Amino acid sequence: MSDILDASSVLEVLRPVQDPELRKSLVELNMIRNLKIDDGKVSFTLVLTTPACPLREFIVEDCQKAVRQLAGVKDVLVNVTAETPQQKGLPDRTGIAGVKNILAVSSGKGGVGKSTVAVNVAVALAQSGAKVGLIDADIYGPNTPTMLGLADAKVTVQQTASGEILEPAFNHGVKLVSMGFLIGRDQPVIWRGPMLNGIIRQFLYQVQWGELDYLIVDMPPGTGDAQLTLIQAVPMAGAVIVTTPQNVALLDSRKGLKMFQQMGVSVLGIVENMSYFIPPDLPDRQYDIFGSGGGEKTAAELGVPLLGCVPLEISLRQGGDRGLPIVVADPNSASAKALMAIAQRIAGKVSVAALA
Numbered sequence: 001m002s003d004i005l006d007a008s009s010v011l012e013v014l015r016p017v018q019d020p021e022l023r024k025s026l027v028e029l030n031m032i033r034n035l036k037i038d039d040g041k042v043s044f045t046l047v048l049t050t051p052a053c054p055l056r057e058f059i060v061e062d063c064q065k066a067v068r069q070l071a072g073v074k075d076v077l078v079n080v081t082a083e084t085p086q087q088k089g090l091p092d093r094t095g096i097a098g099v100k101n102i103l104a105v106s107s108g109k110g111g112v113g114k115s116t117v118a119v120n121v122a123v124a125l126a127q128s129g130a131k132v133g134l135i136d137a138d139i140y141g142p143n144t145p146t147m148l149g150l151a152d153a154k155v156t157v158q159q160t161a162s163g164e165i166l167e168p169a170f171n172h173g174v175k176l177v178s179m180g181f182l183i184g185r186d187q188p189v190i191w192r193g194p195m196l197n198g199i200i201r202q203f204l205y206q207v208q209w210g211e212l213d214y215l216i217v218d219m220p221p222g223t224g225d226a227q228l229t230l231i232q233a234v235p236m237a238g239a240v241i242v243t244t245p246q247n248v249a250l251l252d253s254r255k256g257l258k259m260f261q262q263m264g265v266s267v268l269g270i271v272e273n274m275s276y277f278i279p280p281d282l283p284d285r286q287y288d289i290f291g292s293g294g295g296e297k298t299a300a301e302l303g304v305p306l307l308g309c310v311p312l313e314i315s316l317r318q319g320g321d322r323g324l325p326i327v328v329a330d331p332n333s334a335s336a337k338a339l340m341a342i343a344q345r346i347a348g349k350v351s352v353a354a355l356a
């Protein structure tokens with residue numbers, strides 16, 4: 001180690017410091033930038049791979065500890081920012097300009113909480129500072145507009161040389177497009193197959209998305225046309241499968257999971273929803289209605305990571321109905337905390353996949 005306090009000696013002591021999620025050196029990952037040394041004061045920018053990094057304090061501490069080993073250091077200032085890496089494309093898929101990572105939230109079975117998870121994860125990522133979009137791919141029963149407080153929103157359509165471009169609605173930091181914006185509230189959608197394909201492609205390519213770190217697609221239940229259209233159109237960063245602890249749901253999840261894996265989309269993990277019940281009048285109580293440890297068991301049985309377990313909480317449903325997602329309405333509730341941790345885990349896995 002050299003005795004002179006200069007950029008190369010600082011980088012040398014920082015080299016062994018790793019990003020715990022990526023398990024690689026911060027220096028090798030080019031996460032240390034704008035390094036300056038002024039009269040014993042060392043300052044640099046730490047560029048994380050997601051604003052939703054739960055370990056930022058630990059990484060900063062590790063950096064400071066490492067740099068303080070050097071003689072002559074009086075202070076270490078770390079300015080933290082994030083740059084989400086872009087998912088690698090596939091040769092036969094057309095990405096969306098400006099959109100770095102496209103994620104599907106899916107399940108084999110209906111009503112397990114896909115939309116609830118998709119909306120809250122999207123809002124949690126936006127709260128951490130990420131640029132987030134959400135596609136409601138449930139053409140026949142769109143309900144994310146209500147959940148995101150956009151039930152009365154209208155999207156504007158611009159005529160351009162390359163066709164119609166939709167301006168997404170925006171609330172709680174998330175841009176949203178949904179069939180709900182294009183039809184009357186009580187008007188049922190009667191279109192089928194080819195039409196659905198067209199609408200999903202329009203939601204991907206003919207929307208003014210701008211720059212996005214994460215574009216989350218809330219899928220309709222099952223393993224049907226919407227999933228196929230999405231997987232065949234764009235390069236995917238991965239899929240998140242939502243399940244509930246019951247055996248039937250588990251069987252369906254296995255089907256959903258297989259479909260993504262067979263089509264070469266990595267399954268980032270499963271979210272077990274409605275894992276246990278928290279009564280509103282006894283918030284410290286927890287009832288394991290389906291038995292405990294279900295989430296772990298489910299993940300092990302399906303052979304994918306468990307991203308987290310979300311309890312059954314009345315306020316979570318109420319938040320959805322009122323258009324105030326629980327991560328906004330009551331961030332200290334057990335379900336909000338679980339959903340925020342899930343959002344961070346998803347972001348971490350996306351970074352790992354993009355930099356692999």
Ligand SMILES: Nc1ncnc2c1ncn2[C@@H]1O[C@H](COP(=O)(O)OP(=O)(O)OP(=O)(O)O)[C@@H](O)[C@H]1O
Pocket residue numbers: 107109110111112113114115116117138141143219220221273274310311312313314316317318320321335
């Ligand atoms: N953990 C939970 N606690 C309480 N209520 C929940 C929870 N998860 C979901 N819900 C409620 O259950 C209902 C179904 O959830 P949601 O619409 O998210 O499921 P879905 O899988 O998207 O359904 P679909 O298959 O129809 O798209 C909603 O009313 C929602 O508010």
Ligand SMILES: [Mg+2]
Pocket residue numbers: 114115116138143218219220
């Ligand atoms: Mg849904």
